[in-house]
Amino acid sequence: MKSIITDIKNKVNLKNFYFDVYDKSDLQKINRNNPLPHKCTIDFKDFYYYNADLSGLMWLQELDRKLKYNDFVDFYRKGFEEGLKHLKEKEGIKKKDFYNTNKKEELKQILYSFLYVRDFLPNYRGLNDLVNKIPLIWTEKIIYEQGYYNGLLHSILVLCDELCFVIKKKVVSENPKTEKKLTIKQIALKLAYEGINVTDENKNEIIKKYGHNSGDKLMQEFNNVFKTSRRTTDPNKTLKILQNKIELFESIIELLEVEFKQKAIDECKTLKTHLAKY
Incomplete structure (x- = not known):
């Protein structure tokens, strides 16, 4: 078996081993055919892998014993255990x-x-x-992080299962013909309902997918609508401005998937209650 290269203490380079030995091997096929997540139990505590290749590589035994896999498993499961607490302790979500x-x-x-x-x-x-995406350079920190975020993912999926709801990814085409016609205001409102946060890091990437160039303008418009209170408040200016706001909401409702649509409909109704004051 091709040797795994141990560069320095507690750092392992798996690149050559992965591509020369593990990739397309029978072991990889077995691991990938085993439904995710892969469950493991140590000291009566369960933990899970959501990447079949990481699961497979973690348990490989190297002939020359240079790589102490048990050490990495310990870091992974400790990270997993901490990741399970993330929603409650880091985000305040129960x-x-x-x-x-x-x-x-x-x-x-x-x-x-x-x-x-x-x-x-x-x-x-x-x-x-x-x-x-599997890391092919392993250190204690990297494997601990893998365990941590697999633990966080597991906690979210368990929560969704217990509450009987599904959170599906909204796919945005690289060249969406209809979405290119949207205004930046429409894009910002649509993203707000889809739960896609606009940040300094992703604003330019997002706006280019819709055929525009100004990430700063997108972020400005997004900040105006990302909170429910900002979306449903009467502009308190003129009837025309309120009507324009209502028309904006109505224009994006049909673009939303079912799971996001009702919230937009309800908030549009709330906006319309302000019409009576004019």
Whole structure:
């Protein structure tokens, strides 16, 4: 078997081993055919892998024993255990919060952001992206982080299962013909309902997908609508301005997936109640 290169203490380079030995091997096929997540139990405590290759590599035994896999497994499962606590301890999100109808939709948008948008680590977009890409340079820190974010992902998926709801990714085409016609105001409002947060890091990337160039303008418009209170408040200027705001909401409702549509409809109705004052 090709040797795994141990560069320095507690750092392992798996690149050559992965591509020369493991990739397309029978072991990889077996691991990938085993439904995710892969469950492991040590000291009566369960932990899970959401990447089949990471699971497979973690348990490989190297002939020359240079790589102490048990050490990495320990760091992974310790990270996993801490990641399970993230929602409650780092985000202040508890299961009981989802039974509050005033908070439920907002919290679902936050979870959507965790799964598909937030950059928990550089060069990764959401937890799904993070766990789907396997690191081939292993250190204690890297494997601990893998365990941590697999633990966070597991806690979110368990929560969704217990609450019987599904958070699906909204796919944005690289060259969306209809979306290119949207104004920046429409794009910002649509993103707000989809739970996609606009930041300094992603504003330019997002706006280019819609055929515009100004990430700063997108972020400005997004900041005007990302909170429910800002979306449903009467502009308190003229009837025309309020009507324009209502028309903006109506224009994006049909662009939203079912899971986001009702919230937009309800908030549009709230806006229309302000018409009586004019």
